[in-house]
Amino acid sequence: MDTPLHVDRRGHVLEVTLNRPKANAIDLMTSRAMGEVFRDFRDDPELRVAIITGAGEKFFCPGWDLKAAADGDAVDGDYGVGGFGGLQELRDLNKPVIAAVNGICCGGGLELALSADIILAADHASFALPEIRSGTVADAASVKLPKRIPYHIAMEMLLTGRWLDVEEALRWGIVNHAYPTGDLMEKARSFAELLASGPPLVYAAIKEIVREAEDMKFQDAMNRITKRQFATVDVLYDSEDQLEGAKAFAEKRDPVWKGR
Structure with missing residues (x-):
């Protein structure tokens, strides 16, 4: 079985790639592994910047793995150090993190991206908080999103679950920059190198x-x-x-x- 994470050190930059076909959803085991990776990133003086992305070109991350939940993963289970996805509640993470959103980014996947400092996206990426349709709450997004974008837009996303394409995500400031799909990782790496060269x-x-x-x-x-x-x-x-x-x-x- 393939590892759910690909981790690559490139000088002062750490690349973390979610690799859970078909959609890069996060179960408890993956969340705990991500927490360990980002904790080690935080504590390694040689690493200065991290990139989080997804494998493939269709999904960045849809968030919580509902199939794993059906098999017994508790939604309130042990997500590991750093909380869901290893980033949301990781204490004292004082290094820049870039999310390179390579496709569908929804639910907990959008919450993961919002935990980064910079969000770059492929031009076909899309964004939503569909939890409302399955009768649950997008907890972290309910805290974060109304502070990041206009309140009424955040509430519309939370209350309806509607999808935003990358152009609208750019307009409301969810995303910093959008690029053609084939250029996304090159741009993310260039951005990371720029930050890694700083103080x-x-x-x-x-x-x-x-x-x-x-x-x-x-x-x-x-x-x-x-x-x-x-x-x-x-x-x-x-x-x-x-x-x-x-x-x-x-x-x-x-x-x-x-x-x-």
């Missing part, structure tokens, strides 16, 4: 600030930053990379980031 300690600070400040008042968040009460900001301000950035600017050269 990892700054990325970590950005991700922690954005995550922690989401429900804070502006001045409260600014006070925590200036007082170095975010762990990543404290590390950044005392780092070699902080000094390197200033030196490189003064010397009119490209900085060399060491992540320390």
Whole structure:
């Protein structure tokens, strides 16, 4: 039996490919494996960026594997570290993640994509939250989507389960960029290399600030930053990379980031 994940290290970039024919649906075993992969990505100082995509050109991921559920996988079972798909609840993931959506992206698959920082899509990709039609709730999407796109559009998706093509997903800001199918992974890898060449300690600070400040008042968040009460900001301000950035600017050269 093929492994449900293909994991490939490309320098500072980790590529994770869901590989569960026919649709790349996620069962409990796959979710736990994804959690382990992304936990190791988080903790590996040599890895700076991750890409999550699906095998083939038809499905990115439809979310929860209903066939596995019918065979006994509990919908409230042990998804593993990081929750469903390994990303949604993984603590302190302060590195950029790119979702390369290569086809149908719905239900928990859309929730997985929303857990990434950048979403790139093939031009034939489509998006939906069809849980309403099977009498259940798209829990993570109910929390995340109304904060990401206009409230009324998010509620329409949640309440009706209707499908969006990639053009509409772009219009509402669900997707950053769309590309011809054959170009998607090349574009995702180029984007990942661009990020991997940047300052990892700054990325970590950005991700922690954005995550922690989401429900804070502006001045409260600014006070925590200036007082170095975010762990990543404290590390950044005392780092070699902080000094390197200033030196490189003064010397009119490209900085060399060491992540320390």
